Amino acid sequence: MTNSDVDVVGGGGGIGGLANAYALATEGHSVRVLERAPEFAEVGAGLQLAPNATRILRDWGLLDEVLAAGVSPRRMVFKDALDGAVLTHLAFDDAFAQRYRAPYVVIHRSDLLTILVRACERAGVDLVPSCAVEGVSADGDGAVVHSAHGDHRAELVIAADGLHSTLRATLSDDVPICSGYVAYRGAFPVARLDRRLGRDELNDITVYIGPGCHLVHYPLRRGEIFNTVAVFASPAYRRGEQEWGGPEELDDAFADACADVKEGLGSLWRDRRWPMYDRLPIPRWVHGRLALTGDAAHPMLQYLA
Ligand SMILES: Cc1cc2nc3c(=O)[nH]c(=O)nc-3n(C[C@H](O)[C@H](O)[C@H](O)COP(=O)(O)OP(=O)(O)OC[C@H]3O[C@@H](n4cnc5c(N)ncnc54)[C@H](O)[C@@H]3O)c2cc1C
Incomplete structure (x- = not known):
């Protein structure tokens, strides 16, 4: 047919x-x-x-819907995953909007x-x-x-x-090439989290960077949902093991991280994970x-x- x-x-x-x-x-x-x-x-x-994506959404007349459904974060803040110290930040302010011509x-x-x-x-x-x-x-x-x-x-x-x-x-x-890194994600209603989020957590994208690992969190859906992503290099993958990237490796990867990062691990789904591939x-x-x-x-x- x-x-x-x-x-x-x-x-x-x-x-x-x-x-x-x-x-x-x-x-x-x-x-x-x-x-x-x-x-x-x-x-x-x-x-x-x-902005390379939001500029196109604006050209298509879809940006207002996207802004209404999402969050315009105040800043992206980079922190050291081990001691929590602020490394640098990028403000999504008027200067940013003027420079990139989109939010x-x-x-x-x-x-x-x-x-x-x-x-x-x-x-x-x-x-x-x-x-x-x-x-x-x-x-x-x-x-x-x-x-x-x-x-x-x-x-x-x-x-x-x-x-x-x-x-x-x-x-x-060609076939996808495994990086040996794995991502865990979690998105939960703010009201259902068993921790109280501060003003910065509810307004910023926060990126904690550590050795062989990073954790990112930011608010979604007008601030009603809190999203967390943790990524790490799997030692089991490096050893050539078939089973790798499990939740026990997740905890080990962030064992030396600061208290805020460890708390963030509690906001991840543990029954799903995303091994990372490249080509x-x-x-x-x-x-x-x-x-x-x-x-x-x-x-x-x-x-x-
Ligand atoms: C943890 C993680 C976080 C990320 N975060 C970001 C981010 O913040 N910002 C960003 O820009 N990118 C991000 N990315 C990358 C981004 O998710 C991808 O680049 C994007 O989703 C790719 O979109 P796509 O439509 O090309 O492919 P996909 O989203 O994979 O969609 C492919 C679609 O094709 C369908 N399909 C597959 N095979 C067939 C078939 N044979 N016939 C018909 N349909 C088929 C699938 O069901 C699916 O619906 C992230 C990726 C990961 C893993």
Whole structure:
């Protein structure tokens, strides 16, 4: 079966794929997004949006919604994870706004995804959940995307299917490279935390930097939610063990940290973790009618989030 033609088929409906779809639809193209998951959803943790992202959201007319759903932090404060001393800070003040011509925002990932889903719906994007992309082939002067539910013909195919991209295999046989670092996240309603947060914690992004580890926290959803991320290098991974990055290693990695950081470890989910992967650069992200974008093209190890 070949589904009706569209100008563009996007494989993957995460933040990158929906952003692509919205941009193309508002330029007048017919767009279909095929998403493997049963619904368009994101992990329930925070996301930092620097001015390079918020400037585009403003151009698209979506920044006001993003600001209303997120938090405009006062500062990003860097501290020593061991003794808690302030190392430096970046103020998100008028000078920052003038220099970068857009604000710094932190937002719950699912809030941003909801804004993008609604924007895509308004723009007429055909959003298709539960539809895993399996490959792409050339077809005359177009391309055909193959999925479990049939083929989709398009002029252009955009891969936004993330770090473990299926469509990237069309261009490259490289595989994700494990960094040996693992991230733990947690996002809890402020009212449910068993500790009282200070004014700085509720207004700043705080980044504690230590040897082989860092911990970041910031408020989300107008200050109703508190988001924490801890990242560390796993000794078990370095030793070549199959099981690595478990909660006991999390505690060990921050054993010498200051009291504030140790307290922050209590605001993490312990039943999920995110091993961090990278990829080597490849010579091109475009092949015929296929273009790679987002993590499918250039995943990045995170340091601040
Ligand atoms: C701990 C951590 C913190 C981070 N913090 C930040 C931050 O603060 N700010 C920032 O800018 N970046 C941050 N990043 C990076 C950021 O999350 C990613 O770069 C971004 O999510 C990539 O978006 P994407 O849409 O390209 O891929 P993804 O978000 O991975 O989306 C891919 C989508 O494709 C779908 N999919 C996969 N395979 C298929 C298939 N075969 N067919 C159809 N659909 C498929 C998936 O279900 C998913 O919906 C962080 C990353 C990590 C790990």
